[in-house]
Amino acid sequence: NFVLTQPHSVSESPGETVTISCTGSGGSIDSNYVQWYQQRPGSAPTTVIYEDSQRPSGVPDRFSGSIDSSSNSALLTISGLKTEDEGDYYCQSYHSRVHPSPVFGGGTQLTVL
Amino acid sequence: QVQLVESGGGLVKPGGSLRLTCAASGFTFSNYYMSWIRQAPGKGLESISYISSGRDYTFYADSVKGRFTISRDNANNVLYLQMHSLRADDSAVYYCARDFEGRYASGWQFWGQGTQVTVSS
Numbered sequence: 013n014f015v016l017t018q019p020h021s022v023s024e025s026p027g028e029t030v031t032i033s034c035t036g037s038g039g040s041i042d043s044n045y046v047q048w049y050q051q052r053p054g055s056a057p058t059t060v061i062y063e064d065s066q067r068p069s070g071v072p073d074r075f076s077g078s079i080d081s082s083s084n085s086a087l088l089t090i091s092g093l094k095t096e097d098e099g100d101y102y103c104q105s106y107h108s109r110v111h112p113s114p115v116f117g118g119g120t121q122l123t124v125l
Numbered sequence: 126q127v128q129l130v131e132s133g134g135g136l137v138k139p140g141g142s143l144r145l146t147c148a149a150s151g152f153t154f155s156n157y158y159m160s161w162i163r164q165a166p167g168k169g170l171e172s173i174s175y176i177s178s179g180r181d182y183t184f185y186a187d188s189v190k191g192r193f194t195i196s197r198d199n200a201n202n203v204l205y206l207q208m209h210s211l212r213a214d215d216s217a218v219y220y221c222a223r224d225f226e227g228r229y230a231s232g233w234q235f236w237g238q239g240t241q242v243t244v245s246s
Contacts, residue, residue: 059232062228062232
């Protein structure tokens with residue numbers, strides 16, 4: 013079973029840069045695309061990164077995604093942090109590609125203080 | 126603009142049934158895979174089911190297999206989730222979501238606002 017593990021929480025100051033990791037186990041992180049979703053309190057999730065590093069239209073370029081094969085991890089980096097970036101961030105990928113079985117990481121709570 | 130509007134949630138007793146609906150607009154519904162994703166109170170996201178654009182393939186998470194059925198009406202741009210034998214651990218906000226255009230296994234581009242399902246006696 014492919015499992016994605018995220019840190020429970022991270023915090024950083026406004027204007028700084030934070031990186032959230034998503035480590036795969038039971039498979040290779042680069043076998044399928046990784047997505048990242050932001051969920052502000054009381055709201056539905058929105059997509060900030062898809063296909064490892066692509067930003068949907070409307071997502072600022074302060075958000076970037078990458079894959080670190082050496083640690084079997086996907087990384088979400090947010091630069092120039094703003095208080096509006098606070099919320100939960102979830103990584104997501106798949107067990108397989110033929111009939112993909114989606115899997116989520118447990119989520120990381122980002123605090124901007 | 127793309128809109129996904131869920132409805133049909135509510136309070137239901139254990140063992141009961143409920144049908145969720147997702148009304149889609151702003152895009153050619155029949156061209157996209159559609160999914161249901163849920164979030165239990167204070168918990169993370171769980172993808173529970175999806176259906177191919179032509180209805181020829183469906184996926185179910187083990188947690189709902191045999192109890193939930195996903196379907197779609199491409200003529201009327203509606204996605205359904207029929208839920209039977211509901212349990213307390215099915216209590217969650219249920220989101221409808223749409224894939225990215227022309228992409229495969231690339232996550233979801235658009236999400237609805239969700240509908241709350243509470244299973245309690």
